[in-house]
Amino acid sequence: MSFxxxxxxxxxxxxxxxxxxxxxxxxxxxxxxTLSSGGTGTVVADVFRAxxxxxxxxxxxxxxAIPLPMRAGDAPQIAVRIKGTSFELRGSxxxxxxxxxxxxxxxxxxxxxxxxxxxxxxxYAGIRGLKLMTEETFRKAAELMPLVPPGQFWLxxxxxxxxxxxxxxxxxxxxxxxRNRISFTSNLSRRLPEDWFGRLARSGIHSLRVSFDSRQPxxxxxxxxxxxxxxxxxxxxxxxxxxRGTPERPRLHFITMAFQDNVGEIVDLIRYxxxxxxxDSHEVRFLYYMPHLAQWGKEHILTIEQWDxxxxxLQPLKAETALQIAGPVPGTREQFEEQKGxxxxxxxxxxxxxGDDARQTPVPVPENVANRLPDDxxxxxxxxxxxxxxxxCPEHEFRLNVAQLxxxxxYFETLRLAAWQARQPAVRA
Numbered sequence: 131m132s133f134x135x136x137x138x139x140x141x142x143x144x145x146x147x148x149x150x151x152x153x154x155x156x157x158x159x160x161x162x163x164t165l166s167s168g169g170t171g172t173v174v175a176d177v178f179r180a181x182x183x184x185x186x187x188x189x190x191x192x193x194x195a196i197p198l199p200m201r202a203g204d205a206p207q208i209a210v211r212i213k214g215t216s217f218e219l220r221g222s223x224x225x226x227x228x229x230x231x232x233x234x235x236x237x238x239x240x241x242x243x244x245x246x247x248x249x250x251x252x253x254y255a256g257i258r259g260l261k262l263m264t265e266e267t268f269r270k271a272a273e274l275m276p277l278v279p280p281g282q283f284w285l286x287x288x289x290x291x292x293x294x295x296x297x298x299x300x301x302x303x304x305x306x307x308x309r310n311r312i313s314f315t316s317n318l319s320r321r322l323p324e325d326w327f328g329r330l331a332r333s334g335i336h337s338l339r340v341s342f343d344s345r346q347p348x349x350x351x352x353x354x355x356x357x358x359x360x361x362x363x364x365x366x367x368x369x370x371x372x373x374r375g376t377p378e379r380p381r382l383h384f385i386t387m388a389f390q391d392n393v394g395e396i397v398d399l400i401r402y403x404x405x406x407x408x409x410d411s412h413e414v415r416f417l418y419y420m421p422h423l424a425q426w427g428k429e430h431i432l433t434i435e436q437w438d439x440x441x442x443x444l445q446p447l448k449a450e451t452a453l454q455i456a457g458p459v460p461g462t463r464e465q466f467e468e469q470k471g472x473x474x475x476x477x478x479x480x481x482x483x484x485g486d487d488a489r490q491t492p493v494p495v496p497e498n499v500a501n502r503l504p505d506d507x508x509x510x511x512x513x514x515x516x517x518x519x520x521x522x523c524p525e526h527e528f529r530l531n532v533a534q535l536x537x538x539x540x541y542f543e544t545l546r547l548a549a550w551q552a553r554q555p556a557v558r559a
Contacts, residue, residue, distance in 0.1 A: 234278065
C-alpha cells in the first residue's frame with residue numbers, strides 16, 4: 131500500500147497530522163474528516179513541516195490542519211482518512227479535546243509595594259498611594275478561574291499582594307475546587323497576622339513564590355530596600371512550619387535575583403531553601419533592563435563571564451531540586467552600558483493601561499476586535515481596578531474592565547472563538 135499518514139492530535143480548535151501517497155511523494159493528497167457530531171469536510175495536506183522532510187516524508191509538504199467546530203457531547207470523535215480511499219490515518223479516530231481559552235491571568239490586587247528594590251521592573255516614582263481591588267472586581271475576575279490551568283491565576287505579578295488586608299479572605303471566597311488555579315509572589319517582608327500562615331497553608335492554592343536573594347542581613351536590606359531580614363526570616367519560618375503541618379499544602383517556590391552583591395552565596399542559598407525550608411522549586415534570574423534601572427544596574431549587574439560561571443555551578447543542583455535558570459536576554463548588558471532610553475524616560479502612573487480609568491473603559495464587541503488578538507490561548511494582565519489587557523495585542527486595540535462583564539468566562543470564550551474564526555475557513559458542523 132502506498133498510502134501513509136498520522137493524525138497527530140488536536141487542541142480542541144484544530145486537528146493536525148500528515149498524509150502522503152508514497153507513489154507520488156512530491157504531490158499533496160486530500161484528507162477527508164468525519165466528526166461524530168455529523169460534520170464532514172476535506173482539506174489538502176500540503177503544509178510544510180521540517181520534521182517530515184527530515185524523516186523522508188516526501189518533500190515535507192504533507193501536513194494538514196482541520197478546523198474543528200465547538201465540542202459537542204462528552205467524547206466527540208474525529209476520524210480522518212485519505213480522500214477516495216479506505217485508508218484511515220494512524221491515530222484515527224481520536225477524541226476532540228476541550229478548547230483552552232486562557233493560558234494565564236497575571237493579576238495584581240494592589241497597585242503598590244512595601245519595598246523599593248533598586249532592581250524592580252516597576253518604577254514607583256510615579257505611583258502615589260495604595261489602591262486595592264474591590265470584592266466586586268475580584269469576584270468578577272475569579273469567574274475566569276475555570277478557564278486557566280492550575281497555578282495560572284496570579285494574585286500578584288508586579289506588586290505586593292500582602293498589602294491587601296483581604297488577600298486570604300479573597301482566596302477563601304473562591305470555591306475549593308478552583309483554588310488550585312491561584313498562585314502569587316510575595317517578598318514576605320511585612321509583619322503579618324498570626325493566623326495568616328495557617329490559613330494560607332490550608333487554603334488549597336497551587337503555589338506561593340517567595341523572593342529571597344541573600345541570608346546576609348546587610349545584603350538582604352540593600353537589595354530589598356525597606357525590608358528587615360529578621361522580619362522576613364520570621365515570616366518564612368512561620369510559613370514553613372505551617373506548610374509542614376498541612377498534608378495538601380501549596381507548593382513553595384523561591385526566586386533569587388543574581389547580582390554582584392550576592393552571586394557568591396546563591397548556590398548555598400538554594401541548598402538552604404531546599405533542605406532547610408523544604409522548597410519544591412527555585413528560580414535564579416538575571417536582571418532585566420528597564421531605563422529606570424540603568425544607573426543602578428550598570429554597577430551591580432553580572433558580567434557574562436560571571437553569569438556563565440554561576441550557571442555552571444548551578445547545574446549540579448538540578449539533581450537536588452527543581453531549578454529554573456533565567457539567563458540574560460540578548461543585548462541586556464549592552465543596554466545597561468548604553469543606558470538605552472534613559473534620556474527620554476518618563477515614569478508611568480501604572481505599569482500598563484497608562485492613566486485609563488477602568489470604570490470608563492468600554493467593553494469591546496468580540497467580532498470587532500477578533501482579528502487584532504492572537505489565534506492562541508490568551509494571556510491576560512489584570513490591574514487592581516479591573517482593567518484587562520492581552521499580551522500580544524497593543525493596549526489601545528484591546529482593553530476592558532472585567533467588572534463590567536455580565537459573564538466574564540462566557541465573554542472570553544466567545545472572544546477566543548471569534549479570534550480563531552477570523553483566521554479560519556468556514557467549518558461545516
